[in-house]
Amino acid sequence: MTIRLSNSDARRIFLAKQGLSGTPHRALGKDGLLKLIHDIGFVQVDSIATVERAHHQILFSRNQTYRREHLTSLLEVDGELFEHWTHDASIIPSSFYRYWKHRFKWEGETIVERWSKWRGEGFEKSCDDTYQRIAQGGPVLARELKEAEHTSGGWWNWHPSKTALEILWRTGKLAIARRENFQKVYDLTERVIPPHHHGAEVEHHEFIDWACRSALERLGFATHGEIAAFWDLVSPDEAKAWVAEHRDELIDVALEPLDGGKPRLSYALAGFPDTLSDIPDPPGRVRVLSPFDPLLRDRNRTERLFGFFYRIEIFVPEPKREYGYYVFPLIEGDRLIGRIDMKADRKRGSLDVRRLWLERGVKASSGRMERIDAELERVARFTGVERIERLEGWNASLS
DSSP states (O other): OEEEEOHHHHHHHHHHHTTOSSOTTSOOHHHHHHHHHHHHOOEEOOOOOSSSOHHHHHHHHHOTTOOHHHHHHHHHTSOOEEEEESSSEEEEEGGGHHHHHHHHHHHHHHHHHHHHHHHOTTHHHHHHHHHHHHHHHOOEEHHHHHHHHHTTOGGGGGOTTTTHHHHHHHTTSEEEEEEETTEEEEEEGGGTSOHHHHSOOOOHHHHHHHHHHHHHHHHSSBOHHHHHHHHSOSOHHHHHHHHHHTGGGEEEEEEOOTTSOSOEEEEEETTGGGGGGGOOOOOSSEEEOOTTOGGGSSHHHHHHHHOOOOOOOTTSOGGGOSSOSSEEEEEETTEEEEEEEEEEETTTTEEEEEEEEEOTTOOOOHHHHHHHHHHHHHHHHHHTOSEEEEOTTTTGGGO
C-alpha cells in the first residue's frame, strides 16, 4: 500500500519534525533546550556572525526564549552536548556519542592515511606529540601550541590546528572542551564527555539501525539517499540495505510535488498515516532563518517541498551574486516567502536592512510587512542592538 501525501501536509510534517511548529514564546529553559536539540538531531556551528552565529539563530528562530548561557552550560559544564561532524561541524546530544564512535573508527581508517601522505614522513609522530602535550599539560587553543613551537621550526609549519588537532578531534581522541572567542579549546575526550556517555558502546548493526531509523524519524519521510545524508554517518548503499531489511516496518509514501508533477516515492515508519492529525500547524508569524538552518540543509528537498531555491553566495564573486553575501530566508507559517539582506552593526547599535526580496506571488501587504517588522524587532533585541535602520533602496525589489 502506498500513502499519497499532499504537498501542504508534507511541509507541515517536515516543519514539525524540524522544531518549527512549536509555540515560539513558550518558556524553553535548559532542559527544554536539550530536548529541542535532541528532537532536531543537531545544530550546525558556523563562525560567521553577520547578524548572529548560526547555532544561536537556529535555536532562536524556534523559540524566542532561548538563552545562550543555557547552550554554553550544556556544552561546557554539563557535557550533555558535544561538538563534532555531521555533514558539517555541529552541536550534537552527548547521548548520541556512542554512535559517533563508529564514525571515529572509519575516520581513523581513512583520514590518517590520506593526511599522512599529504603531510609526509613524521606526521603520525607529530600527532602523538600533540596528544601527549595535551594529556600532560591540559586543554589548549591551537594558537597556544603554534606559539610554543614557532621558534623551533619543525612540524608546526604544518599548522596542526588544521592537521594534527583536526585528526585527533575527528578520530575521537580529543574533544572540544569550550570555545574562547569562538576558537576551539581541545582536551582529551574522556575529560570532556561524561563517563556514562563516553563509556557506552553499540555493535555495528545497532549503529546502522539507529543512524537510519533516527534520521527517518527526524525527516518524517525520505528516500534512502536522504536517510544517509541526514547524519552523514552511513553510505547510501548502507541506507538502501537497511530499507530492504526493514520493509515490514516501513510504508511507501508518494509525495505530491509543489508543481503538481510526478509524485516522488519515499519511505516512512509504520504508523505514519495515523500521526497526520496530530501534526500542529506552524505559527503564522514571520521568522528569519539562518542560512545554515536544518530546514534548508538539503537544498533540493527544500526546493521540492517549498518551491524555494536557495544558495549561500559567500563564495560567489560579488558581480555574479543574485542576492548578496549572506542573505537570510524568511518563513511565514508553512511557506518560505522571501529573503532579507541585513547586518548587525554593533558599534552603531543598529540592525541595518539592505534589501528585502519576496518570492513570486507573495504580496507586500500591510499585514505581512507588519509581521516582518515585528520579527526584525525580535532579532534586533536578541542580537543586542537598539534600533533598525533601513538603508536606501532596501525595498526596491518590492515595487
